[in-house]
Amino acid sequence: MSYRTVVMYMEIGCFVVCVSGWILVCSTMPTEIWTWSEVDSIVLTTSNYFSNLWKDCISDSTGVSDCKGIPSMLALNWDIHMCRALIIISIILGFFGSVLVLVGMKCTKVGGTEIVNARVTFAGGMNYLIGGLCSTIAFSYYGNKIRSEFQNPNYRAQKFEIGVGVFIGWGGSTLLVVGGLIYSIFAGTEGCQSSSKRYPDYQFPDAYTVVPTRKSIVSSARTMTSASRKSETSSGSRGSSISGITATTKTTATNAYV
Numbered sequence: 001m002s003y004r005t006v007v008m009y010m011e012i013g014c015f016v017v018c019v020s021g022w023i024l025v026c027s028t029m030p031t032e033i034w035t036w037s038e039v040d041s042i043v044l045t046t047s048n049y050f051s052n053l054w055k056d057c058i059s060d061s062t063g064v065s066d067c068k069g070i071p072s073m074l075a076l077n078w079d080i081h082m083c084r085a086l087i088i089i090s091i092i093l094g095f096f097g098s099v100l101v102l103v104g105m106k107c108t109k110v111g112g113t114e115i116v117n118a119r120v121t122f123a124g125g126m127n128y129l130i131g132g133l134c135s136t137i138a139f140s141y142y143g144n145k146i147r148s149e150f151q152n153p154n155y156r157a158q159k160f161e162i163g164v165g166v167f168i169g170w171g172g173s174t175l176l177v178v179g180g181l182i183y184s185i186f187a188g189t190e191g192c193q194s195s196s197k198r199y200p201d202y203q204f205p206d207a208y209t210v211v212p213t214r215k216s217i218v219s220s221a222r223t224m225t226s227a228s229r230k231s232e233t234s235s236g237s238r239g240s241s242i243s244g245i246t247a248t249t250k251t252t253a254t255n256a257y258v
Helices: 003-026 078-103 116-150 164-196 214-257
Strands: 033-039 046-051 055-060 066-069
Touching: 003 055, 003 116, 003 164, 078 116, 078 164, 116 164
Parallel strands: none
Antiparallel strands: 033 046, 046 055, 055 066
């Protein structure tokens, strides 16, 4: 199995994981039970209070329930607004991440070259990763707030417990973070390697050669002339010494013969 086939199956699996996480995060918006509390009023009647980021509800054991929307947005605490904004940002980023990943995956063949597809997939993975982190922050802060109020002995108001909506949000956020991280690692590595192969390393030029000037040419010519004169002088003196030795030898030989 080639590397491209392995990456293709990995992208398909991560796409299924990320879309499942995105659907779970979206399903927490209409879920009413983010917090819940049970209050016993009389023996046969039990009241259940539950709420989410948008409304408060109450029901009893007879099956009657009633929900009331939060009347004023400006009267809410800043943490509720923060959780709302982070979850909506996560949903939007997850939607655009799905679009980008569908365009950039190797099995769809919608994009252009391999480099372009890898970079588009990397952008989609980053959208999934950032969206998962935003929703994780929102659900974790909301759950921690409920836990701190429940365990605080000085908190005199009605205490609530963590509902099913927060747990579903944690699961969906985890899937988004894991899938987006895998997308970012594989697609980012492929895109960076392709760009480095496209642009080779810079070749440094050789050492600079010194261009001789007119002055250096004249000086070199003078040097060569003096060298030739020295060689001629040495050759002349060597010749005269050899001729002197030869004449002396001849005279000695003549005297010896006589």
